Amino acid sequence: MSATSYQAMTMVIYLSVMVLIGFFAYLRTTNLDDFMLGGRGLGPFVAALSAGASDMSGWLLMGLPGAIYSAGLINMWIAVGLTIGAWLNWKYVAPRLRAQSEVMDNSITIPSFLSNRVQDQRNIIRITAGLIILLFFTFYVSSGIVSGAVFFQSSFGMDYRLGLVLVTAITVLYTLIGGFLAVSWTDLVQGLMMVTALVMVPLVGIYELGGVSNLVSAVNQVSPDLLSLGLAAPTLGMVSALAWGFGYFGQPHILVRFMALRNPQEAISGRRIGITWMLLGVFGAGGTALVGIAMYSAKGHPLDNPETVFIALGQLLFHPIIAGFMLAAILAAIMSTISSQLLVTSSALVEDIYRGIRKKEFSGNNGVILGRAAVLIVAVVAALLALNPNNTILDLVGFAWAGFGASFGPIIILSLYWKRLTPAGAIWGMISGAATVVIWKQLTGGIFDLYEILPGFVVNLLVTMIISHLTYRPNPQVEAKFEAGNQAARRFASLAPSDS
Numbered sequence: 001m002s003a004t005s006y007q008a009m010t011m012v013i014y015l016s017v018m019v020l021i022g023f024f025a026y027l028r029t030t031n032l033d034d035f036m037l038g039g040r041g042l043g044p045f046v047a048a049l050s051a052g053a054s055d056m057s058g059w060l061l062m063g064l065p066g067a068i069y070s071a072g073l074i075n076m077w078i079a080v081g082l083t084i085g086a087w088l089n090w091k092y093v094a095p096r097l098r099a100q101s102e103v104m105d106n107s108i109t110i111p112s113f114l115s116n117r118v119q120d121q122r123n124i125i126r127i128t129a130g131l132i133i134l135l136f137f138t139f140y141v142s143s144g145i146v147s148g149a150v151f152f153q154s155s156f157g158m159d160y161r162l163g164l165v166l167v168t169a170i171t172v173l174y175t176l177i178g179g180f181l182a183v184s185w186t187d188l189v190q191g192l193m194m195v196t197a198l199v200m201v202p203l204v205g206i207y208e209l210g211g212v213s214n215l216v217s218a219v220n221q222v223s224p225d226l227l228s229l230g231l232a233a234p235t236l237g238m239v240s241a242l243a244w245g246f247g248y249f250g251q252p253h254i255l256v257r258f259m260a261l262r263n264p265q266e267a268i269s270g271r272r273i274g275i276t277w278m279l280l281g282v283f284g285a286g287g288t289a290l291v292g293i294a295m296y297s298a299k300g301h302p303l304d305n306p307e308t309v310f311i312a313l314g315q316l317l318f319h320p321i322i323a324g325f326m327l328a329a330i331l332a333a334i335m336s337t338i339s340s341q342l343l344v345t346s347s348a349l350v351e352d353i354y355r356g357i358r359k360k361e362f363s364g365n366n367g368v369i370l371g372r373a374a375v376l377i378v379a380v381v382a383a384l385l386a387l388n389p390n391n392t393i394l395d396l397v398g399f400a401w402a403g404f405g406a407s408f409g410p411i412i413i414l415s416l417y418w419k420r421l422t423p424a425g426a427i428w429g430m431i432s433g434a435a436t437v438v439i440w441k442q443l444t445g446g447i448f449d450l451y452e453i454l455p456g457f458v459v460n461l462l463v464t465m466i467i468s469h470l471t472y473r474p475n476p477q478v479e480a481k482f483e484a485g486n487q488a489a490r491r492f493a494s495l496a497p498s499d500s
Contacts, residue, residue: 003320004156010324014331015170021185042184042257044266048274049191050184051257052281053333054340055086055248059397060281061194061288061330062147066307068289069297072226077241079282085245086278090271093249095264096416100485108259109344110252110408111352117415119478120423123356128427129408130352132434133252134378136403137345141382143396144338149386151334154308155315155327164386167331171338172379184260186339190332195280197329201310202287204317209294218294226293240451244398247405247453249412252348253340264489288313346374398451399441406433406456410464418468419482425468433460 042050067075100117107113111129118125145168152163209215219226230238248254261267292309295316296302303309314326350370407430414421436459440452 003315003323006320007155007324007327010321010328011331014325014328017189018170018186018335019173021189024185042260043262044269045273046184046188047257047261047266048270049277050187050340051254051270052274052277053187053191053194054253054257054337055251056194056278056281056333056337059147060285061198061310061333062150062307063397064282064285065289065292065309066305068286069292069303069306069309072223072228073286073290074228074230074237075241076229076282076286077238078244079286081242081245082248083245083275083278083282084242085248087271087275088245089248089254090267090274093255093412093416094258094261094267094270096486096489097255097258097412098261098264098267099488100416100482101259103481103485103488109347109351110255110412111348111356113259114411114415114426115356117478117482118421118423118426119475120426125423125426125430126352126356128430130348130356132403132407132430133345133348134353135434136400136407137252137341137348138378138382138385139396139403140400141338141341141345141378142385143400144334144341145383145386146396147334148331148338150305150307151311151327151330154305154311161387164383167334167338168379168383171335172342172376184257186335190329190335191277193325193329193332195277195284197310197314197326198281198284198288201313201317201326202284202291205288205291205295205313208317209291215290215294218298219290222293222297226290236447236450240449240454243451243454243457244401246409246457247401249410250405250408251401252344252404252408253337255408255412256344285310342375342379345378346371349374349378399437402437402441402451402453402456403434405453406437406460408433409457410461414461414464414468419479420468420472421464422468422471422473424471425464425466428467429460429464432463433457436460 064075064079067078097113101107101113104113104116107116111126111133114120114129115123115125120126145164148167148171149160149164152158152166153160156163158166206212206215209218216227258267261270288310292303292313295313296309303312310330311327314323317323318326354370410433411421411426411429415426433456436456437452440448440450440455
């Protein structure tokens with residue numbers, strides 16, 4: 001068999017397993033709560049790896065290694081910012097959000113939680129938040145589809161559009177069938193595949209190069225600046241890279257994993273598992289980029305597309321069968337994020353926008369049917385946007401990440417820790433944060449090269465607090481629920497083992 005045949009065989013095995021998991025999850029999905037949140041039954045291991053896999057996407061195996069391959073370790077500051085942000089998110093948001101979302105009328109989406117938290121009787125928060133999710137997640141899903149199409153194009157010489165159709169169809173199939181459980185269980189498998197591949201590639205690459213010293217020498221041969229972290233002269237670029245960490249507080253597809261935990265206490269185990277996975281992944285991505293520089297650029301054969309460095313090394317260093325599973329790991333990263341984002345976008349359309357306007361409960365399994373229809377609609381729109389990609393994967397992800405972080409991050413933090421949050425404050429904070437990101441993105445040069453998440457986050461925080469202060473009126477019912485949620489979080493924390 002040829003190398004391509006071996007790799008195609010592993011792809012078929014991987015994709016078949018993903019669809020089978022979807023069918024198995026279908027048997028466990030009986031209502032909208034199951035479809036959107038898995039009945040709040042996720043254990044910490046599944047929740048942590050599902051959050052990580054859905055978070056990191058194709059950028060961990062393609063976007064980040066490509067950025068480091070092109071510009072050096074200066075781009076590792078993105079990973080530093082993300083790791084700090086993820087730890088803080090698990091530590092301070094996860095347990096309270098799990099407790100508060102259940103107390104607040106068993107909220108199963110982020111917009112419904114925010115609406116219930118401030119008792120927005122007119123559902124303006126749900127509809128506004130749902131529209132923001134629809135806007136930014138359509139771009140986010142599109143970036144994943146671009147990653148998948150580039151993957152098939154680079155790995156198998158497949159036509160870009162055919163690859164686009166294939167990755168969209170398979171991801172939609174298992175998401176459509178199994179909902180949240182299918183997404184979480186496939187994320188678990190995909191997360192394990194991703195981190196295994198990211199550890200193996202740089203380790204084997206360093207061995208082939210004859211050790212770390214030879215790796216460093218080869219990279220220095222291309223440019224000594226590639227190994228510089230820029231500590232001697234901090235730049236606006238470093239600040240922008242670190243600012244990625246702010247995004248974690250507002251990512252709906254990550255936050256719903258916290259809401260789906262069995263109880264707040266499991267956030268402790270989830271954090272330890274998730275951060276360990278993340279550290280292995282980001283160091284592996286950095287190592288992959290450096291090995292790629294040593295094996296390609298230092299030998300006078302630089303890659304045409306830096307974002308394919310992981311693909312190229314997998315095919316160079318491993319037997320075709322192992323290389324096939326390495327390639328499947330990339331597809332796993334891409335599909336895990338697309339599926340999570342499709343599901344959250346579906347919930348925004350059905351649970352927040354549709355129900356927010358109609359103000360009626362669903363009868364029978366109508367909610368599940370509409371949820372599946374929404375998954376299909378969003379996937380088709382995102383695929384159409386991906387037909388002619390004009391930006392890198394990292395650019396597309398960066399815009400959507402900033403949009404969510406600036407729109408929802410400050411609101412989520414204030415909703416959990418500040419009882420004076422009001423409907424008007426939350427609404428105008430979300431709108432101002434989203435608008436700042438969109439406007440800032442259009443400006444270039446000087447201070448405007450600062451990553452748009454930072455100004456968006458600050459503007460949202462200030463607007464929310466000022467308007468909430470001006471419109472706050474004591475509401476015993478809201479404040480009683482707020483305190484009940486915090487007591488639940490504290491109670492589980494007191495039962496937890498010593499935390500670090």
